[in-house]
Amino acid sequence: MDENWLVFDPHPSKPAFRVPPGAVDAHCHVFGPGERFPYAPERKYTPCDASAAQLFALRDHLGFARNVIVQATCHGADNRALIDALVRADGRARGVATVRADVTDAELRALDAAGVRGVRFNFVKRLVDTTPPAQLREIAARIAALGWHVVIYFEAADLPELYDFFATLPTVLVVDHMGRPDVSKPVDGPEFGLFLRLMRERPTIWSKVTCPERLSVTGPPAYDDVVPFARRLVEEFPDRVLWGTDWPHPNLKSHMPDDGRLVDFIPRIAVTAELQRKLLVDNPMRLYWTPLEPSP
Numbered sequence: 001m002d003e004n005w006l007v008f009d010p011h012p013s014k015p016a017f018r019v020p021p022g023a024v025d026a027h028c029h030v031f032g033p034g035e036r037f038p039y040a041p042e043r044k045y046t047p048c049d050a051s052a053a054q055l056f057a058l059r060d061h062l063g064f065a066r067n068v069i070v071q072a073t074c075h076g077a078d079n080r081a082l083i084d085a086l087v088r089a090d091g092r093a094r095g096v097a098t099v100r101a102d103v104t105d106a107e108l109r110a111l112d113a114a115g116v117r118g119v120r121f122n123f124v125k126r127l128v129d130t131t132p133p134a135q136l137r138e139i140a141a142r143i144a145a146l147g148w149h150v151v152i153y154f155e156a157a158d159l160p161e162l163y164d165f166f167a168t169l170p171t172v173l174v175v176d177h178m179g180r181p182d183v184s185k186p187v188d189g190p191e192f193g194l195f196l197r198l199m200r201e202r203p204t205i206w207s208k209v210t211c212p213e214r215l216s217v218t219g220p221p222a223y224d225d226v227v228p229f230a231r232r233l234v235e236e237f238p239d240r241v242l243w244g245t246d247w248p249h250p251n252l253k254s255h256m257p258d259d260g261r262l263v264d265f266i267p268r269i270a271v272t273a274e275l276q277r278k279l280l281v282d283n284p285m286r287l288y289w290t291p292l293e294p295s296p
């Protein structure tokens with residue numbers, strides 16, 4: 001574990017907000033345990049271990065029914081810890097993997113059988129070395145044939161140069177953490193405006209309205225400055241938003257959130273029961289538990 005690594009809260013509070021039955025935590029990770037599933041040699045950080053059993057205990061504690069587990073960069077393209085967690089979840093988790101261009105069709109089929117429904121393309125420079133766009137395009141074309149989607153992680157300042165690439169990928173795209181806006185800028189300003197334009201122009205682009213703890217400048221416990229950004233997306237694109245804890249919260253530097261309080265953030269960004277049901281149940285179930293038609 002890196003020096004100064006912040007470990008997740010082992011005793012999160014019970015949320016005051018009761019999530020609807022069947023709710024999905026659509027962005028979370030497992031780390032290791034490193035003894036069984038070693039961290040990738042090319043990783044940019046070494047986390048604390050955070051096991052599938054701990055994730056499922058959190059799921060139950062917060063009142064969720066299911067998880068979408070996203071491959072974290074510290075495991076590179078070695079998806080064994082993810083697959084192990086999916087198998088242990090007994091149908092109550094789906095996965096988003098990381099693959100390289102040399103992945104075989106048999107490997108992709110095995111990932112699909114384990115519950116993987118997407119791949120993640122990461123453009124955050126502090127987390128990964130760059131993969132050439134041609135390779136990403138090739139991967140996208142192959143996973144489109146399985147009916148999977150692509151999860152993209154980037155920072156708002158990089159969207160102008162990535163915009164055309166995203167707009168031409170052949171699958172559904174799911175954007176992590178609202179495209180990481182600088183929430184000290186106005187929600188109606190040009191930076192978030194570009195992300196809204198992408199969402200408006202491409203009805204196949206979804207967004208996770210996640211990580212107030214990561215994006216907030218004003219900080220905990222209220223994360224007030226993140227509310228207008230997430231609420232705007234939930235209200236304008238109610239059928240294309242997802243929510244997740246981001247447990248175990250990699251790379252936080254200033255504080256570790258109480259996951260119970262993060263759940264209490266949900267009714268501030270999805271203010272009606274209908275919006276909450278779409279965000280937490282209908283949308284993730286449609287994307288992860290109902291197979292999408294493969295792209296031609």
Ligand code: 0GY
Nearest residue numbers: 071072073074127246250251
């Ligand atoms: C997140 C955010 C981060 C890390 C990763 O895969 C990862 O290592 O996603 C981050 O450092 O911002 O979604 O967990």
